[in-house]
Amino acid sequence: MILMQERTILELYEAMLSSRSLEEAITHLWNEGYIFGEMHLGIGEEAIIAGILSHIIPGDAIATDHRSTPPFVMRGVDPEALLLELLGHPKGLCSGMGGHMHLFSQDLLLTSSGIVGSSGPSAVGFALAAKYRKTNNIAVAFFGEGAMNQGMLLESLNLAASMNLPVLFVCKDNNWAITTQSNEVTGGVLLDRVQGFGIEAREIDGSDVKAVWQATKTAIPRMRGGKKSPYFIQAHCTHKEGHLLGDPLLRFHRAPKKEFGAVTGPLTKSVLHYKGGRIDKRIGSVAKVLSLIAKSRMQLSDSKDPIKRLEKDQTELGKQFSQIQLAIQSEVDALVTGVMNTLKQEVSQ
């Protein structure tokens, strides 16, 4: 165990909270109807991102998935440009062309994608370029455990291993692939799978920012020098907002009357239809779906919230945490107010 300085803990806290506060503001704007389409948040993943990014140096590349806000915020992308992009504004980070799933920053070598698993090949290419240029930079791939069944990601693991490329593969594992429990559609054990490629891999609690920081503190510098090699981290986490804002399973808990009201009729008719499968199979199938809805409730719990966890683990820093909270909240409030005022002015003109 490397001793963590108080300053490091406070920096990690600040990084996590900056992302969280912005994403809470985004949630509000989405609820108000200012953001269209899907919105996938990284709320619950902050410890993984913050812990890893604190060891990242200039020139390192990061390929993210569809939950790209936290890595973009923590890597130092201007939050105003980010927020404007999510609002589809021409002054946004990508001129309003990309939206939250397609964010890019060439300066910071940051990419994102809505195609599951694609961060694997992306990171391999960045690592290849770094090695080719003989720099000591690495590339990081962030993806969910659902992506671990996507061919291109598995191919990337092999490519990175066989070509000795400095890719840090980070599997943010919440065991949900949209509305599917990942362990039910996954053969074997993920770590065994990765180790089968000859890649060093370890499992950590992704809600514990100190654990993530510790785990990558020595691993990342090791990847930079000498014989380059990939490294794999499986970090467990929870998404309080489910797969996306308006998550179809979580809606059953938040507005049960409305949701069950809408599905009960067609579902009952289907179960009782005179044509169809054996009745035990029908009932079994429905029971399984209902149990899935029940299980999805666990995501709503705060027990795996990385920010609350750090606050609880480090009560002695409570005063400093409060100061950081106040500072960030007022920054985000000012940012949102400013952006929304600009938008309103533009609309009225």
Place this chain on the structure above:
Amino acid sequence: MRKMSFADAIESALKQAMSEDPNVFLMGEDLHTFRVNILAQFGNERVQSTPISESAFLGAGVTAAMAGLRPVVEIMLIDFIGVAIDALLNHASKVYSFSGGKWNVPLVVRASCGGGYGDGGQHEQSLWGWLAHIPGLNVVVPSNPADAGQLMLSAIEADHPVIYLEHKLLADYWLDYMGTGGRENVNFDVPQAGVQGLVPEKWEPLPVGKAICLREGSDLTFISLGVSVHRCMEAAEILAKEDFSTEVIDLRWVSPLDTRTIIKSASKTKRVIVVDEDYLQFGLSGEIAAILAEENGLKCQFGRIGTETTIPYNRHMEDNILPNVKRILELARKL
């Protein structure tokens, strides 16, 4: 006749097909949620949820079909077909030819398609022209509930691979999941005639590759499919007030393409505008232009509206880049 939504019509036709033929089954991601009613009626052997492994389960769908089953494999969004395209490009489409016409692949690939709800360029593509480019693949794009159910039956009963594309502005559950997310304060330009409509009591398949003339006219022909059909109907209504008689053809099938209906209408009106939500370049509209150019003795003016760039996330820009009534009218008045 009974009233039904676009999404319910597909579900109802699938249930009918599954009742009649035990070889029909569904496979794809999250089907226990998206196809919960079919799951409840038929159980999980007929509604199989998969991991996020499109290349594997679509490839497996091809040979399951070759083994005599009638799989309906779902690719959640047609944009994701990129991950699994080999199964279609080099296998599903070619086995019949390679085997000297001795082995069929009765596979249905069902996917959502289309934009207009702010999801950006990786989730809102149409891609039907891209897919129809491959010999051996049939591509169908329904525009209303009755067609949606009947064409699903056509797709299942066909002995060759069919890509069945449902537009997210027409399928209410998709729009709810991807666009509104349960909110009541966001609105999209949803053509109601495509979302709700009368459907037959019992589903019968429509002929493969047959278009339909939705509105007769003598001065101009709009050729379209999917959501754009409704934009064309709206434009035709406006043009009628200007004493301009417009014919509207809903292609239904991109492949096989109903060249007879296209040529017949072009011969009559001598003016054709193709309105295609898919990419403009190297696609359906160019194909129709070629068909008209190749027809001996036919002289007609031609125009086209399609998507020319990556679909922007910005809602305003997106609405301008996708075919809309304003753009259709502008071109119609110019032609």
